[in-house]
Amino acid sequence: MRSRETIPSGSTAIVLASALMAWCAALAHAYPPGCSPFSADPPSQMPMQTCIQVLNPETAGGTSSRLTYRATATNSPMIIVDSRAQPDRLILSILDTDGRAILPPTPLADHNILPYVGIPYSGDLNADGKMDYFLAVSMGGCGSAALYDDTVIILSSESGYNVNILPTMGADPADLVDTDGDGMVEIVLTSSISIGEEFGAEERVWAFRILHLEPSR
Ligand SMILES: [Ca+2]
Numbered sequence: 001m002r003s004r005e006t007i008p009s010g011s012t013a014i015v016l017a018s019a020l021m022a023w024c025a026a027l028a029h030a031y032p033p034g035c036s037p038f039s040a041d042p043p044s045q046m047p048m049q050t051c052i053q054v055l056n057p058e059t060a061g062g063t064s065s066r067l068t069y070r071a072t073a074t075n076s077p078m079i080i081v082d083s084r085a086q087p088d089r090l091i092l093s094i095l096d097t098d099g100r101a102i103l104p105p106t107p108l109a110d111h112n113i114l115p116y117v118g119i120p121y122s123g124d125l126n127a128d129g130k131m132d133y134f135l136a137v138s139m140g141g142c143g144s145a146a147l148y149d150d151t152v153i154i155l156s157s158e159s160g161y162n163v164n165i166l167p168t169m170g171a172d173p174a175d176l177v178d179t180d181g182d183g184m185v186e187i188v189l190t191s192s193i194s195i196g197e198e199f200g201a202e203e204r205v206w207a208f209r210i211l212h213l214e215p216s217r
Pocket residue numbers: 123124125126127128129130131132155156
């Protein structure tokens with residue numbers, strides 16, 4: 001089973017292709033042994049660096065309300081995630097080295113739980129020489145729903161940054177690969193879906209979607 005669709009993304013568009021993989025009972029990881037979408041010939045990982053958390057985060061009322069990271073070192077863009085209430089929101093901003101916003105405040109999630117935000121990663125995902133960012137935000141839940149995440153991809157463009165929020169299970173920088181060797185990322189998104197009569201008895205399968213970046217028209 002395969003499907004394709006296009007997601008507008010500013011100067012880039014994401015073309016979506018999905019392929020079903022075999023069911024695996026263990027949900028400890030989105031890529032259980034034998035169920036990886038690339039188990040036969042794993043592609044190259046996109047080179048990404050872990051961002052560095054800035055010490056002494058700002059606080060409000062004795063409770064930390066902000067996560068702050070540097071992309072690579074002290075003299076590099078600053079990634080900020082703010083926790084806000086009424087309404088509950090996580091807000092992402094990115095500042096350049098002069099403190100100017102290169103990504104204005106942008107909602108990430110409709111909850112305000114900072115521990116649900118993973119460490120950002122930086123790297124050039126669309127091969128334009130400008131830094132891009134990956135961030136995982138947990139959506140929470142019980143049982144296998146605990147794996148529900150949003151993969152957040154912040155892509156550079158000529159006019160600024162575009163934020164793509166993509167539902168997946170077990171978001172991880174290992175999901176950022178280069179399957180065709182063109183230097184541009186392909187993004188693996190994972191889900192567990194139910195299939196029915198088309199395959200006989202109903203069962204659940206892993207579905208891996210592979211997103212490709214294409215220049216906008
Ligand atoms: Ca880039």
